[in-house]
Amino acid sequence: MPANSSSLSGQGQTVCVTGAGGFIASWIVKLLLEKGYSVKGTVRNPADPKNSHLMELEGAQERLTLCKAHLLDYESLKEAIQGCDGVFHTASPAIEDPEQMMEPAVTGTKNVMMAAAEAKVRRVVITSSIGAVYMDPNRSPDVVVDESCWSDLEYCKNTKNFYCYGKTVAEQGAWDLAKKKGVDLVVVNPVVVIGPLLQPTVNATTIHILKYLNGAVRTYANAVQGYVHVRDVALAHIVVFETPSAAGRYICSERVLHRGEVVEILAKFFPEYPIPTKCSDEKNPRKQPYKFTNQKIKNLADPKNSHLMELEGAQERLTLCKAHLLDYESLKEAIQGCDGVFHTASPAIEDPEKMMEPEVTGTRNVMTAAAEAKVRRVVLTSSTWTPTGALMLSLMNLAGVILSIARAPSQLNEMALQNLYCYGKTVAEQGAWDLAKKKGVDLVVVNPVVVLGPLLQPTVNATTIHILKYLNGAVKTYANAVQGYVHVRDVALAHIVVFETPSASGRYICSERMLHRGEVLEILAKFFPEYPIPTKCSDEKNPRKQPYKFTNQKIKDLGIEFIPVKQCLYETVKSLQENGHLPIPKLAEDSVKTH
Ligand SMILES: NC(=O)c1ccc[n+]([C@@H]2O[C@H](COP(=O)([O-])OP(=O)(O)OC[C@H]3O[C@@H](n4cnc5c(N)ncnc54)[C@H](OP(=O)(O)O)[C@@H]3O)[C@@H](O)[C@H]2O)c1
Incomplete structure (x- = not known):
């Protein structure tokens, strides 16, 4: 898990970890102390030497307190x-004996939730189990x-899986109480x-591993199981605690292995041990691994995309799929079962090595996967602008020039070299049209100009930097150039309208207005006089570039009413x-206060 565990984000916060001396909880305590948290760890007996390792952890002397507690007390x-800001409830008996398992698991979890509600902690993180997720005989392979899967309680009972039964009942009880008492609960x-x-x-x-090394067993079971590293599990607890948008359940699994594969791996690393080579069940076919996804927790560990799960409806209807434009299988998996595809991914950069392959091969991969999945329509985000010169390709009839270059790359002329972004987008779009024809894909293309407007993502994209540089003092002059501008919401809406309108076809230029860079800066300076916005053009010799004529009528005819460019720049x-x-x-803040 790539998330950074070393920042001191826990300073000044106190959290409680139940069953602190256990295998997983000890790791949670260790990582929490490393992050600067003060920790109250519950143990049944603080004097028991089995808990002595805790006070030896880095930071423990200063920030760890062991509290004597029992789940039923x-x-x-x-x-x-x-007095705690959060609770990590990890204590639970990990045994199959229903008498010893059920009460501490179920009543214990209820007690923790009640105490957390009373203490008004910010969030409770409970260590549940895959046992509360996958025990369902009716699930097709x-x-x-x-995370939407739940174990079938009757099945757990009938098969005497009391550990899974107990964990499922305990987790369900926790969710019920969270709702009733208004506790912010997240489950791992x-x-x-x-x-x-x-x-x-x-x-x-x-012990599950030890028994294959110490000669305790002579055969291995015909069984499959998911496996995960204890450090990743501990880190997952902390990531879900610290990420405000974290919600619901998080499956934590690296891989599902057949027991035969586990012993093979062990035998390769440790041939000196009497590791079994025979399966105890030679009659039945080898059990097949079940399919699972760990994408939800992986996405949380990558904060760049974390805003997505915060969108309205995302928890219920957004799935993030890991895919790369050059990895056909990953795209195929994501597109399979979809009614439509919006292909928007593209590197918006001028470096030909980084730009061309994802752009062109990536678009081809998406089109091929869409054809295979028989989607109803593909909407492709192409472009009409270049960062260097505001070329409205289709209108200025330059597409033909660049396309002829695309077919004979050795003839790349000066213009194409200067406009590699434009070159890449043109080759990619042309390729998409060719493939659409060949494979019978219903393709519609949106060609936006420079897209601006409010950012939903936490990072700053290339076209926003185009504006930012005039406000933060990064440049002292502006270019003698013209460009079309459009609001990001209109562009997004245009994609949906062309997808939803059966009669939509071909290309749709998406532009509100054409402006000289000087006009852009005049608008910005009127709205935001407090910034050092350039007033001089870098080219004072040549006449001011004139805007080219364009039409946005085709997309307007589908009902798009463009947000004015002034509002777009302001937002x-x-x-x-x-x-x-x-x-x-500072000046601006003061003037806001005094007005
Ligand atoms: N290990 C796994 O593969 C795995 C997988 C999925 C989920 N989990 C869950 O992860 C949690 C921790 O598991 P683990 O592997 O770290 O197990 P562990 O090492 O056995 O730790 C369990 C902890 O729970 C405490 N505990 C048990 N009954 C208690 C009671 N009545 N009152 C107070 N404390 C009690 C134990 O305290 P004492 O030391 O005093 O006995 C111990 O500290 C459990 O909730 C388990 O269900 C584990």
């Missing part, structure tokens, strides 16, 4: 949780196990957790300020 939990569902032990005792899942700057990309000058 509400008062002891209440005392431990009081093709179904990808994700790990598979079999293995990895280095911090504690001196051997926990149940480590762009406001969004840069609100997202912390553009400091608000």
